[in-house]
Amino acid sequence: MTIAVLGPKGTFSHEIAETVCDRDEEIIFFPTIREVFAAVTERSSEYPDLRGIVPVENSGAGGVFETLECLLKEDCTVRAEYYLPIRYVFAVAKGKSADMQTQALAKVYAHPQAHAQCSAFLAGLGNAAVVHTTSNAKSAEETLNDVSELTAALTTRSAAGIYGLEIIRENIQNYDTNTTRFLEIRRAAPEKPGVSGSSADSGDCCGCGTKCSIVVMPKGNYPGLLYRILSVFAGREINLTRIESRPSGDMMGKYVFFIDYEFGSELDVDGNKKLLDWLRTITEVKELGYYPEAKIGGV
Amino acid sequence: MTIAVLGPKGTFSHEIAETVCDRDEEIIFFPTIREVFAAVTERSSEYPDLRGIVPVENSGAGGVFETLECLLKEDCTVRAEYYLPIRYVFAVAKGKSADMQTQALAKVYAHPQAHAQCSAFLAGLGNAAVVHTTSNAKSAEETLNDVSELTAALTTRSAAGIYGLEIIRENIQNYDTNTTRFLEIRRAAPEKPGVSGSSADSGDCCGCGTKCSIVVMPKGNYPGLLYRILSVFAGREINLTRIESRPSGDMMGKYVFFIDYEFGSELDVDGNKKLLDWLRTITEVKELGYYPEAKIGGV
Known part of the structure; x- marks a missing residue:
């Protein structure tokens, strides 16, 4: 593959x-x-x-x-x-770390997400301008190329290595x-795994996971709609591991919900089908997939 | 002011x-x-x-x-x-619009949000590289300054005017x-308006709006938690105009919820206080404010 x-x-x-x-x-x-x-x-x-x-x-x-x-x-x-x-690192071009003692830092290159995730560290850097880039790797590249003044990057350890930067501080993320x-x-696959109960798909983990990801797209907008959607899960004591509302795109105030939920030790295929059938009486549902739950920190 | x-x-x-x-x-x-x-x-x-x-x-x-x-x-x-x-416009530096007929477009400057909101238009432009900027105004400025090749900006009508760009297409947003x-x-204000029932604050619209914005910060994580939170609103037939989950920041899988809701014609100060008191038995609540509901399209 x-x-x-x-x-x-x-x-x-x-x-x-x-x-x-x-x-x-x-x-x-x-x-x-x-x-x-x-x-x-x-x-x-x-x-x-x-x-x-x-x-x-x-x-x-x-x-x-x-x-x-x-x-x-x-x-x-x-x-x-x-x-x-x-984990983010703070890095400068090779040979520039000594300048940090004597020169004011002019610019820090950072992806907007890196900026948000390292905001406390950045706030402690004083007046250096933060210049947004399109990726953490790009931040490293810009720092390598911009030698007219003292510049630094918020980047990944791996990107610092690839672009030959010198790491000044590690673990600079807020949390x-x-x-x-x-x-x-x-x-x-043509046949949706997990729901039909078949595991006829070519892959190696369909239908065998206990975690389910769906998108729920409400057909109307009335008081208690999301409450009714959640009642399906609460009534079965199914744990939602995540719910994220996103705008539907076409209209202010209209949302879709990304929902992840999990069964205990084994996917209850019949129970899941009933749950989705019930949900489909009040919303549209897109099944994104069924897969094993990963542990945080491990892969 | x-x-x-x-x-x-x-x-x-x-x-x-x-x-x-x-x-x-x-x-x-x-x-x-x-x-x-x-x-x-x-x-x-x-x-x-x-x-x-x-x-x-x-x-x-x-x-x-x-x-x-x-x-x-x-x-x-x-x-x-x-x-x-x-509304987004597609604009080039003054005098460059004729070149659009004969030259290939090399670059389009766009804020990432503008990129996302005009993705269908951009996809129709062929092979021009999209260069991300930090604001729509900056996209206009870069286009003005980068005259080495044919460049354009996704920007606002106002920024196109300020930077003297020529507008080629209007209303290029997806929706x-x-x-x-x-x-x-x-x-x-030291005293929270709307809840206490006092309007002692210095401003001109406190306590008189019918729309309420709060952040709900769950104290635990168990099946049905969000369902219980929403039951408070559903039981009173109060319409949620928005619910947005955001990570709490300190831990994967822990969320806070931004909730906007509205009373019909008048803020029910006592009813709202009871609602928040009940919510506070299971979550922390931060009251963001009470204000008049605006109509979409008007200001």
């Missing part, structure tokens, strides 16, 4: 792919999350056996908009989840518990 | 401030939303009579992370809401219903 992730080399997506890939499995990079989805769902002749790994939520910054949008629109299946502890959850996506 | 907004000139925040400001009211600009909050909450000697206007959610892209984070942490009160229809909701924030 091949793994598709957000590039360039040195992103957190790259890091998690290296952790989970099989020996001989190639990792390929795409410039946006949308293109990772497109490679998985639409380019089957080019990439017949491709899995994508995409970030879906961060413990500090919340849901990743682009991923949620693609999950809503694209025809793919979630097949696994992974957690990656997120040591900072974690990002990734999903593994594959092309959707 | 003075109005503080996200700058530079030409942002959507600038546009809404111009629409709602009183005659002679000065508009001042800050480089980040965080600094707008800081000016309102902490710099009372410099700005004794300041109101801030900040974007809180967009109908396509969802909640504005920085605003939600500040609402959670800063000591301020929401005093009004405004809706602004969001014509694209709308951003803004909140007006002021320094919190």
